[in-house]
Amino acid sequence: MIEFESVSKVYDGQRPALSNVTFKLAPGEMAFLTGHSGAGKSTLLRLLLGLEKASQGAVRVAGTDLASLNGEKLARYRRRVGVVFQDPNLEEDLTVFDNVALPLRIAGFKEADIPKRVNAALSRVDLSDQAMTSPRVLSGGQQQRVGIARAIVHRPALVVADEPTGNLDPELSARVMRMFTQFQQLGVTILVATHERAVVESLPFRHLTIERGRLVSDDVGASR
Amino acid sequence: MRWLLDHQSAFSEAMKRTRDRMTQFIVVICLLGVLLAIPGWLGQIWLGMASLVPSDAVQSEALVFLERDLDLESRIDLERSLEDQAVIDAITFIPKSEALDALSASDGLSQMTVLRDDNPLPDALRVRFSFVGDEAGEAAVIDGLRSDQRVMSLRYYPSARVQYASLVEMLGLLGLGLSMLTILGVLMAVFLVSAADVVDDRRRIELYTLLGASNGFIKRPYLYRATLLGLLSGLVACVVIFGLNTVLSSVLASNLEALDPELGSIPMDGRILITVAVVAIVASWIGAERAVHRRLHALH
Ligand SMILES: Nc1ncnc2c1ncn2[C@@H]1O[C@H](COP(=O)(O)OP(=O)(O)OP(=O)(O)O)[C@@H](O)[C@H]1O
Ligand SMILES: [Mg+2]
Numbered sequence: 001m002i003e004f005e006s007v008s009k010v011y012d013g014q015r016p017a018l019s020n021v022t023f024k025l026a027p028g029e030m031a032f033l034t035g036h037s038g039a040g041k042s043t044l045l046r047l048l049l050g051l052e053k054a055s056q057g058a059v060r061v062a063g064t065d066l067a068s069l070n071g072e073k074l075a076r077y078r079r080r081v082g083v084v085f086q087d088p089n090l091e092e093d094l095t096v097f098d099n100v101a102l103p104l105r106i107a108g109f110k111e112a113d114i115p116k117r118v119n120a121a122l123s124r125v126d127l128s129d130q131a132m133t134s135p136r137v138l139s140g141g142q143q144q145r146v147g148i149a150r151a152i153v154h155r156p157a158l159v160v161a162d163e164p165t166g167n168l169d170p171e172l173s174a175r176v177m178r179m180f181t182q183f184q185q186l187g188v189t190i191l192v193a194t195h196e197r198a199v200v201e202s203l204p205f206r207h208l209t210i211e212r213g214r215l216v217s218d219d220v221g222a223s224r
Numbered sequence: 225m226r227w228l229l230d231h232q233s234a235f236s237e238a239m240k241r242t243r244d245r246m247t248q249f250i251v252v253i254c255l256l257g258v259l260l261a262i263p264g265w266l267g268q269i270w271l272g273m274a275s276l277v278p279s280d281a282v283q284s285e286a287l288v289f290l291e292r293d294l295d296l297e298s299r300i301d302l303e304r305s306l307e308d309q310a311v312i313d314a315i316t317f318i319p320k321s322e323a324l325d326a327l328s329a330s331d332g333l334s335q336m337t338v339l340r341d342d343n344p345l346p347d348a349l350r351v352r353f354s355f356v357g358d359e360a361g362e363a364a365v366i367d368g369l370r371s372d373q374r375v376m377s378l379r380y381y382p383s384a385r386v387q388y389a390s391l392v393e394m395l396g397l398l399g400l401g402l403s404m405l406t407i408l409g410v411l412m413a414v415f416l417v418s419a420a421d422v423v424d425d426r427r428r429i430e431l432y433t434l435l436g437a438s439n440g441f442i443k444r445p446y447l448y449r450a451t452l453l454g455l456l457s458g459l460v461a462c463v464v465i466f467g468l469n470t471v472l473s474s475v476l477a478s479n480l481e482a483l484d485p486e487l488g489s490i491p492m493d494g495r496i497l498i499t500v501a502v503v504a505i506v507a508s509w510i511g512a513e514r515a516v517h518r519r520l521h522a523l524h
Contacts, residue, residue, distance in 0.1 A: 049434060072438055079436030089431050093244055105233070106437045108226065150435075 001027040001158060001189040002048065007057035009043050009213075017043040018213045020057070025191060027157070030184040031206040033193040040213040041193035045162050048191070049083065050074045061158065079107045079154070082188075084161035088147030090135040096122070096146050097131040103154045121153035125179060141172040148176065152183060159183060161192040165199075173199060181205070234444030242449060252417055253453065256504070257460025259413050263406045264465045264500040269472075270399075271493045283313065284353040284362055284383040288369055289346045289376045302374050303349065309365055311357035316350040323348060346376055359389045411507045414457070418450040418511035422519060429519045443516045450512035451505055458501030465500065466492060 002025040009018040018040045025031055035041050046052045047059050050066050059066045061077070069077055082103075090099050100118045109117070122128045125145035135143055144164060151159055161180070165173030177192075177199055184190050184205075194200060200207055207219040242249050290299060299317075306315050323345045353362055362382065369375050385392055422429070425446075432442045469492055 051434070075433075075436045075438045077436070078434060081436075083434050089427060091428065091431070093241070102432075103435045106432065106435050106441060 001025050001029070001062060002191065003058075003060040004044075004047075005058045005060070007047065007054045007059055009040075009047060009052060010055045016055075016213050018047070018210075021210070021213075021215045022057075023208060023215060023218060025189060025206075027189055028184070028187045029206060030181065030190040031192070031208055032200040032203070033191060033208045033210065034195055034197050034200055035210040036195065039210045041195075041210065042162055043213075044210070045160050045191070045193055048160055049081065050077060079103065080156050080158070082151030082154070082156040082159040084144075084147050084151045084159070084164045086163035086166040088135075088143045090143055090146055090150075092134065092136050094135075095132050096127065096135060096138070099135060099146055100149045100153050102150060107154055109154075117153055117155075118149075121149040124152065124182075125149045140167050141169075141176075144168060144172075144176060145179075148179060152188070156188065158189045159191075161190070163194055164192060165194060165196060170199075177203065230441065231444065234441075235448050237445040238448035238452065241445065242452065249453075253457045253460055256414055256417060256453070256457035256508075258464060259410045260457060260461035260500055260504050261464035261468070263403060263410055264461055264496055265468050266403050266406065267499070268465055268469055268493055268496045271496065281384040282355040284357070284386050285381045286351040286353075286366060286369070287379045287381075288349040288351055289378060290348060291374055291376045292346055294347070294374055298374055299347070302372070306349070306351060306365075311353055311361040311365060312351060313354040314352040316352075318348045318350055320345040320347050353383070353386075355383075355385070357386075359386050362386060411503070414454065414504060414507040415511035418453055418508040419515035421449065421453075422446055422512060422515035426519060429516065433520065439520055442520065443513065446512045446516050447509060450508040454505035454508035455501070457508070458504035461500045461504065462497045465496065 002023075004021050004023050007018055007021045008016055010016045021044065033041050033044065043052065047054055047066070048061070050069060053067055061081075064077070066074075066077070091102070094102075097118055100121055101114050104114050104117060119128060119131070122131055125148050127142065127145055127149065130138065130142065130146075135146060138146065144167070148161075148164070151161070159180070164180075165176050168176065173196065180190055180192060181203070204221055206221045207217075208215060209217040209219075290302075303315055303317070306312055320343050324343055351365075353365075359382075366378070366380050369378055429442055
């Protein structure tokens, strides 16, 4: 599903943020990406989302080299990926329902099909009863779950998360991680960047570690 | 169909965002409207005043007295050659009998009729110069006439515009420069306001990009909002200009009506209103378009 081939990324006039990173992620596989602050986790995910272009090497998703995508094609690619951020980045002017419906509206789903999908996504994250409230009144953990519902509402084949539990207490972050593992059981390919090594090591999933832009360990985990 | 739906949803999105920040929106519109009204009103004064300026202030005139016993043919010849001059607007022939009548009427000397058969006055041509002619062009014509065999003498009444040509030119340039500056300033203001609307929304644009929205999808609501902003502030500007013009008119009218009943009010020039509205819409549209464009580029 995901293929990094000797990927390097150098931001203008700085030491490489990623150097010579190579790994593959099979369809339906779940992997965690850990590393210290500044190690290059976000850079790797930004490459995967086509927000940055690799300085060297190739990033391929489902066989397509992302470097070959531009404009409308890149936008169409992103519509098939789900993204979760550390800061859930919700639109405060919209209700929870409309926030979750956003990817569907962007992708041009028929208005009649939207409620069913949104409600399904909200029930996956246990927020069915908050659909009509404003994100402003939700707790941090609830907001993050809205962000997750938004990332999966259009049933993407690939979900990418950058520190989805960075702002949550340990109990909540364990709960969020459990949600991701549930999506994996539905066949979604998932890559989660985090610096909570402890949580990751307790879970039976693949675990990639980067240090200073280099992939230093690839622990396949108990799932395979 | 899809296209229509996209635009419809972009429009309702723009309206929703406007409703959410209604006070801010109204304040901005009033501010821009007043700003836009400044150059607009200057233009209105400029064009409106032209209708108040007496024509002899801008058009020079010359009375050309013809030689006695000039035959018809050479007179018509002279008129022709004058008509060909670009700086000349109109030529009127004043036969000596008419000149005498006018003179006696203005002097109340009815006994002048005795002079009719032995009219001491020469025939004359009244030459009216064009109101775009310049000093040098007029002087050349006058010199030509002075040295012409067919002309006995002439009187030249240069317009105030020609008399004070260098001063008028300087003031004109100054006015033009100042107007340009105000227009530029106002354009910048409109431009920046509609761009600020976008900068405010940096995070939102990033989010939409990440969720795979096309550039058009992201831009559209901003462009609708910018157009609305431009349209409304243009309208406010028009109302302000109209109001100012009415006030100025009523002040002037009380002074001028005594001189000439036709000067009761300064006519409002519709072109000014249309220009102001169009400029407002275009400036605000371009401001938003460029701001979103830059945002999107920073992301890719
Ligand atoms: N847009 C950018 N321009 C220049 N340098 C950047 C940019 N983004 C990241 N970097 C640099 O690249 C390196 C890796 O940053 P990155 O954000 O990928 O780290 P990270 O592992 O996500 O860290 P954190 O855990 O703090 O989020 C850092 O040295 C950072 O300064
Ligand atoms: Mg990061």
